[in-house]
Amino acid sequence: MLRAVLAHGPIPRSHIARLTGLSQASVTRLTTELLARGFLAVAPSTATADVGRPLVPIDFDVRSWVALGMHLGRDRTTIAVADLRGTLLATDELGHEAREPAAVVRQAVTWLRRLAARHAGGAQALGVGVSVGGWVDPDDGIVIENDALGWRNVPLRSRLERSLGLPVLVESNVRAMALAELWFGVATKVRSLVYVFIGNVVGAAIVVGRTIHRGPLAAAGGIAHMRLASSNARCSCGRIGCFQALTTDMHLAERAVERGLIAQPSIDALIEVARGGSRPARALLEARARSIGEGLAVIIGLVNPDLVVLAGSGVTAAPEYLATIRAEARSRCVLPIDAERTILPSGLGADVLASSSIALVLDAFYRQELPDVTVRSTRR
């Protein structure tokens, strides 16, 4: 029901009933409960049909509840406050003072408290979504391994729950971003999805039946060392031709430096040069796009999702290569895929990090998995 409200903005009860297949009676009962709990509110009625009892549009109550989120990145923490619809009310970025878990957590907690106090307007917080890179076990809320921060087995959830007194949802950043895409991005109407992130690291998240598939080790989505045939670049794992070695920003930038196209290894500089007309720079970026397409073909062949969403600086910084990616994926794939429709760039803008941490909370909320928030129908 909440999904119908999310998807269709302010919406009258009778439409909800039609969309969800529930009876009007059930919708009324549920909405009264949700109105009482402060999750929904009556929206100002817009001009509607000129006959019959007027529609009463229902919408999320953006005043009484908020979701909080934080993304713990290599160099900075992004914190966010958002309403139930996922609209960001405020975000902030904090440069790390130190990378020790204790210091990062302390800083994030302090500033998140402050941000919430200032922008939540007295609303209650549903919970806190924590998006963090590397290998994460969401069930226990533990960061198993994060090279960027140098963390190993950090019990993030228990620490944060203790100091914030709110439900905390820890998840890998790639999976969090996939959820954001699923709720607020281009994948809202899709059942299965593979989200592919290509930036300084590469990773994927698999969604089947609108549920993230994590696997027993919470490690599903590992595409870094998928072997591609198109090159023999050496990967940090010691092997040759890994997807990671061919597609990360860093790899490309280093190649460009080797070839004297740019002075410092920076992907932005390389894109700049390519846009300036440099043939070899463009060739490098084209080659990466083909590698990405090649990898996608493998993923699409194996998983055949409704949709593939591409994200990360490796894709968004130079969208002009999307066509190459699509063409390569299509030609490598035995399936007759419609690449224009099934391979899409991320629908989230610059606020991906903030949105993705928020998506963790709202996903749990919509699924009724949040510990203290359960909705049952009222009977009088």
Added chain:
Amino acid sequence: MLRAVLAHGPIPRSHIARLTGLSQASVTRLTTELLARGFLAVAPSTATADVGRPLVPIDFDVRSWVALGMHLGRDRTTIAVADLRGTLLATDELGHEAREPAAVVRQAVTWLRRLAARHAGGAQALGVGVSVGGWVDPDDGIVIENDALGWRNVPLRSRLERSLGLPVLVESNVRAMALAELWFGVATKVRSLVYVFIGNVVGAAIVVGRTIHRGPLAAAGGIAHMRLASSNARCSCGRIGCFQALTTDMHLAERAVERGLIAQPSIDALIEVARGGSRPARALLEARARSIGEGLAVIIGLVNPDLVVLAGSGVTAAPEYLATIRAEARSRCVLPIDAERTILPSGLGADVLASSSIALVLDAFYRQELPDVTVRSTRR
């Protein structure tokens, strides 16, 4: 509930309640309904605890219902009758007289009717599972493409339902086999699974949350053209190093002929020679095992299933190479996988084809997806 009965054989109601988490009251109600409908029966009581009211073991009623199945292969049709537990009551193989859909279907229907009449003992048939190679759309029951039989867009289900008057479930053979593994094989206790078949063709099936994931084109599990780096064998698709080109029986047999190891391209002959001590023959098989392991590493990294099940003549005919497959997969995989536990050979014997067609019916039955069979609790 039925799953508990399937897993734990004859089992008293109170145990079912404990296993399923239902209350004893609900279990009683459901069992009485299922007993009345002839799905369950009271089993002969075995000697049990020597105090208290004796347990009444409940088991499937193997007399009043059966499942029927057929596998349409390249050269022959396998037909089967089985009880609700999946135990085969009778199977038969029919060589095709012709490969036209009409001829194959007519023959299969005739003989399946006869087999059922003879071995079902008056039991009703739940439905007919049809396992067929190639690209199949199970929703519409259409065989989109099957090269072995030369079929294109054959509306198999509608034809069979008309002539048999029973619910018909059409599914690709690989997915049917994965279901059989899920219900009767080594994957009964597992939530997610990738089933990898390697024989004259290669293919996979993906199970997440004990449900087959098919994807929008019903094409999930395509691993044939996944690129491996270990060789440059040319695939029928025109590319180099495809998984298919490196691992099918036919490919291996042809290689062996090229190298003069055997006279006729036959995988069995090659295995024979290798077992006889031929170094180059063994090297060929070892190389295939490593290729398979390499492919598995990609699959495991991406999907991270609870379990990988290997099947098909490419694996079962020469089980001595399983260790190589596992070792290669483990070494190629960045995850710390326990290959001995998570990569297993199929748990089904020679009756795979029959069992897999039966699994289609029982899977639908257990999920209550069979059109005329729905169970609701009784109230008096």
Added chain:
DNA sequence: AGGGCTTTCTTTCAGTCTGAAATAATCCTT
């Protein structure tokens, strides 16, 4: 202004499913 008309929303009612707890059943032990 007030009675129809139309549509939305609410309430009533009956039905289904559930589990807790009381009750019945059935065996073994003494």
Added chain:
DNA sequence: AAGGATTATTTCAGACTGAAAGAAAGCCCT
């Protein structure tokens, strides 16, 4: 034959559902 132990059944109340009847709230028309 009574007592004990345990399983199976029934009774009961609670939760949820949809169908249908009823109330509400606007417009239209005279």
